[in-house]
């Protein structure tokens with residue numbers, strides 16, 4: 001029997017809503033096609049599977065707390081000093097830890113209107129206030145961010161490319177933002193989808209040398225390792241020192257470190273995976289636009305579809321789900337008229353576009369067909 005408890009959480013935690021993950025329920029009896037969580041369309045490199053196999057015989061030992069092999073691989077591939085690299089249990093752990101380091105009660109944390117939802121969660125968890133600057137045409141606006149900075153703003157998070165919009169701003173805009181911000185404001189550039197947008201001249205890792213800017217990446221998307229929970233980032237040395245005090249020691253498992261190291265060293269596999277996803281993504285965008293839907297250009301592994309209104313989006317979501325196809329409703333992001341579709345395998349994308357086309361062209365898309 002449960003007894004009434006006098007245990008109370010901190011007031012700011014009690015005031016939080018649970019973090020909203022995707023609803024993954026599908027009609028029973030259908031083969032589920034999961035296109036809701038921006039995971040990779042492909043499993044990781046075969047070298048990853050072999051590397052994990054190789055280390056499991058030593059899984060009775062705690063993992064390397066300094067991620068030596070993994071940092072070395074990242075440093076080598078991206079030409080970054082290993083001391084500037086920190087690794088986390090997904091980039092979510094790094095976002096959480098940064099917020100714990102640099103914001104607290106009485107502070108404000110700023111992001112953009114359709115910024116990644118976890119920025120808000122991490123902010124609320126430390127008792128700080130969260131602000132969102134308007135976007136322009138589903139794209140981060142540096143002017144709006146600068147206009148929303150207040151005297152007690154301590155941190156700014158910019159996901160670039162953005163989730164759930166898929167859009168991005170150029171490096172020159174991020175530099176303009178950094179230049180215009182006061183030095184005491186921490187700028188976190190979250191590049192979870194960076195590998196899909198990598199372009200010569202657009203890399204931002206060097207901004208960490210300014211001392212107040214961090215760039216985050218993850219193995220969850222382009223490297224196909226969402227299930228391993230490994231993220232990384234480039235940190236100014238003084239920021240890295242503070243972060244190490246509160247990152248959970250031994251935070252990445254033996255398997256996770258081995259997997260991410262092998263994945264990083266197999267750049268050819270990652271690049272081929274991204275190229276295939278980008279190809280299917282752009283084909284999907286063309287097909288959806290031909291159906292009369294509004295779809296912004298995407299620099300990620302997903303597309304954001306804008307329906308005429310929220311009801312139309314809900315009906316399309318239901319129709320796809322009835323076929324076992326799970327995409328992500330965007331009402332929680334203030335975009336009830338949108339669905340976000342992760343780019344899956346060629347077969348899954350063909351199936352999703354076929355059913356969406358059928359839904360939109362047969363009259364079943366109306367609430368009360370005549």
Ligand SMILES: Cc1ncc(COP(=O)(O)O)c(C=O)c1O
Nearest residue numbers: 090091092116163192218220231
């Ligand atoms: C913008 C953005 N940042 C961070 C993350 C978290 O990624 P990870 O799996 O590395 O924790 C996601 C995951 O969807 C994301 O979309």
